Each structure stands twice: as structure tokens, then as C-alpha cells.
Amino acid sequence: MAVFTTVSQDEIARWLLDYDLGEVRALRGIASGIENSNFFLTMEQDGVTREYVLTIFERLSFAQLPYYLHLMDHLARHGISVPAPVAARDGEILRALKGKPATIVTRLSGASQLAPQASHCAEVGTMLARMHLAGQDYPRQQPNLRSLAWWRQTEPEILPFLDPAQRQLLAGEIAHQTAFFGSADYAALAGGPCHCDLFRDNVLFDTDASGAPKLGGFFDFYFAGNDKWLFDLAVTVNDWCIDLPTGALDVDRAQAMLRAYHAVRPLTATEAAHWQDMLRAGALRFWVSRLWDFFLPREADMLQPHDPTHFERILRQRLDADAPLPWI
Template sequence: MAVYTDVTDGELESFLEAFDLGALLSFKGIAEGVENSNFLVHTEAGHFILTLYEKRVAEADLPFFLGLMEHLAERGVSCPLPVRARGGQALHRIAGRPAAIVSFLEGLSLRRPQPVHCQSLGRALAEMHEAGRDYALRRANALSLGGWRPLFELTGERAGVVEPGLGVLIVAELDFLERAWPEGLAEGVIHADLFPDNVFFLSNRVSGLIDFYFACNDLLAYDIAICLNAWCFEPDRTFNVTKARALIQGYESVRPLSGEERAALPVLARGAALRFLLTRLYDWLTVPDGALVTPKDPLEYARKLRFHQRVRSAAEYGVDL
């Protein structure tokens, strides 16, 4: 369960006094996610999500995230809407942590998405990219190319504990990506963490996108590469090219990719795999004592990285070149 900081009934009741949400009826921790402490809150006004920001989320970045959700919602993207207190504030504190309460979205996250879901996801991702084009605030991606080697150095000496030779794999990949990372591709606001548990569906169509706390400005095609990693591998570790083709076709039904973006997908997919390998490795080796959280397996992304290293062109992802 992703609860690093516990909240008492009294703390939450005092917190809610600043809002027009009525009395607290119940609340419970939410199992999904590994970055923040999340609670489903039920008040007389309905259901809401309370998030306490932990770990990698810098408090100075929170206006970017909260403002982005409002911006996207105003442009028709189904995403959580921050609930403002009577004084107009969206950002608050509870249990010693910065926190916000946001609207609850209907829908189900999928454990085994099918090609139809991947196509809907691709379309929703492109719609989000288009809606974010005129968002005024900017946030650099701290977990892109420039941040990977410093992150690895925090745990690199112990990588071999997870798998012999893992550190050698990572160093070689860092060397490659620092030489090969593409430049000059279209940039904009990306989600940067659009895993299946961050997407809700109703009747096989995306009903909402959640968890924008890694959103930033970066290469738009890098967001697609993250989704290829998160949505298109099967439990037996094979890559499902049918899902990948559907995802990209859904995306291009809204925003066609340039030839340069298509050609860059194998390198971007390697970078996306390395990014999640590194953050999972760090989490695996540094879980706080007593935290109600199960770290995710970093070796899942080591296997995905090895797959992408064998890819010679984006055609292997089902992309027309």
C-alpha cells in the first residue's frame, strides 16, 4: 500500500474544515502507487482523493501540477480537478506534509489491457499533449537524461545485489544514451508516468487520466515510449506489437508523428526503460522502515531494456516508416 505518512481521523477532520465538503464519513489508504500517500476520502459532498506529497515530489513543483490539472480539465481532458478551499487555496498541509484534495474520477484501471484499450490510451495521450500546448508554466524533467547518472550513483554500488552484472548493464546504457539521445524533436507538457494504474476506462474507452505528479516539459515522443514500455509487454515478458501499433495509431489519429519522431522511438524506448529501472532500483534498495509500500521489481525494466536494445527500427513497434 502506498501510504508513507499516516493520517488520523482528527487531523483529517480539522483539514476538511477549510472546505465546503461537509462532514467526514470515512477514509482509507489507497494501495496503488509508490510515490505519495493517497487516501480515498468520503464526505457528505461525495468522494475525493487526498494526496500527501512525499519522496521525489518537490513542494515548489506543486503549483505546476495542480495548475496543469485545472488547465487540462478546462480544455476537456478528463483528469482530477483540485478542490480549492474557501480562501481559494489548492495546496495545503496535513500531518507535516504538503497535500491537496482532488475530485474523484469514475472508471476502472486495467490489469490486462487489450489493443482496443491501447488505441484509446494513445488517443487520450495525444489529446493531453494538444491540450497542454498553451500551458504557461514550465517544469524541466528531473528524471530525464541529465538525471539518470546521478540517480544511479546513489545506489550503483549495490546494483549487483539485485542481479549480478546489473550495474555493468546500466553504465553501458548510460554511456550509449548520452551519445544517442535525440535532439530537435517536438516538445511540450508530458505526463511521464502514464501506466495502466493511472488510466481509467469505461466501456473500453479512457474515462480519465490521473497522477500528474511527474508531469513536465520534455519530448512528446518520449511520453509514447513510456507507454510502449508500460502497456505493450505481456506477463510472459514478450512484446505485443499489436498493442504497440494500436497505441501509436490512436495517438496519430490526433497528432501525427514526424519522421524524426518515428525514427527516434527505439532510443526513446531504451531511455524510458532505463528511467524506470533506475527509480525502481533506488526504491528497492531504500524502502523506509515501516512504510506501507511494496516496491516494484526493477528487473522487470532490465528485461524491457534488453528487448529494446535488440530493436533496430521503429517498424518493430508496428510503426509505418
């Protein structure tokens, strides 16, 4: 969520004349992330101040965006704590700003938990399973745009920047995932709308009346797509339940998340059999994307590309160590 497209408070005030949100009190760019231009937006109406997030989309098109925005609206209406898109007076939730698609969503309360404990992981696992089930009747369809086809398309672009060992790892894992994705077992896996990017910085934790932490919600759905639910779970475990310096799984946190998820949406024997394949797929997806962002960057205010070697380490860990599911 770096700022690629700058916008002034006066410009946004004029743009917001088509909304019924009151007066602009503050507009502040958000530095984290690398895909879209995001801003915290403070509005005041009838003496009440409310917080929103304004997003200007840099890569996604007007044709692609309704899938994400209406998914967020669908999940919010089904009791999942996610940002809800705000409609203009004409009912539209997606409009042009400085020639690019833009939207406003409600801002969730809370802060990211960057040093999660098993209790945080359990709450994430429970809500992720609830989110998957809530999305079952979402009518729109769009594939995960950062899945196998994109990995294969991106491979020749990033190969010149890799050493021989990295090239071998990349080619070997893409070949493995190509075979896995083409298997009957893969086709049989349950799926539907997935977040596909549920990292620690895309989840907020708040506190309850007693001061204890509670999950505030999931946000940043702009990598979402229809995929296998097991892939979404693997991506989440690969971030929330690891030792960051080495990429090794933290057993206590992984068990807490998986058991909490399994209690809401029990995983099948086929899913259990391919858990390791999906952990590898989740690691590959983000190694490829971080290599691409790191070596082929775009210019942006506050752009902070992530270190691609982090997910190279995770992928190598998943190749070298089994990660049995805790309920088996």
C-alpha cells in the same frame, strides 16, 4: 501511493474546516504506488455523497507542486479527463497537512485495466495525443525530474547492488542516452507537458450506456514534467503494449496505440527515426528508479516496492529487437 504519513478521520475533519465540502464520511489509505501518501476521501454535503482523493506529498516541495496541480486543472479545463484540484475557501489548492504539502482532487470513476486489449491501447493513444496538444499553451515550466540528470546522479548510488553484467548494461545505456540527449535531432523533437508515468494503474476505464468499456481518465500526474512527447509515448507503450513475463512488445497492441496517437498528432520523420532510442530511454528511466526504490527504500505503511528486474528485461529487449513504427 503507499501511506508514509498517517492521518486520522478526526484530523482530516479539522483540516477540512477550511473547505466547503461537507462532512467526512470515510477516509481510507490507498496501498498502490510508492511516492506519496494517498487516501480515498468520502464527503457528504446536503445529502449528496461525493468521492475525492487526498494526497500528502512526501518528496515534492511546496515550490514544485503548483506545476503539477495547475497542469491538472489546465487539462481538465481543456476537456481531458483528469482529476481536478479542489480549492479551499481562500482559493488555494495546496495547503499544509501535518507539516507537509497536501491537496484534494476529484476522484475519477472506473477501474484500472491491467490486462489491456488493442482496443484499450487505442483509446489510451488517442487521449495521450489529445493531452499533449491540450498542454501546448500551459504556461508553467518544469523539467521531467526523473530524466537524464537524475539517472546519472543516481547511478553511483545503485551500482553497489548490481552484478558486473548489470553494471555494464547501466553504464552503456546511460552513455548512449547522454549522446542521444545531446544531439541536434533530440533538440528538434516536439515536446511540452508530459505525464511521464502513464502505466496501466494510472488510467481508469469505465463503461458506456451499452456496457462497452470507455476510457475514464488519466491520474497521478506527480511525475509529470516538460519533456519530449515521444518519450511520454514510449513510456506508455513500454507498459501497455508488452508481454509482461518477457518485456517483448505485443505488435497488435503497440500498433493500435501508435496509430491512434498518430491520427491525432502525426509523428515526424525525426521522431520515427529515434523511436527505438526513446523506448530504451523509457525502459532505463524505470529500471533506475525501481533499483533505487528497491535497494534504498523508505519506511511506509503498505509500501510495496516494484521488482526492478522487470525493466531490466524490457531494456534488454529494446536493445536486442527493432520496434519499427507501424505507419512507415
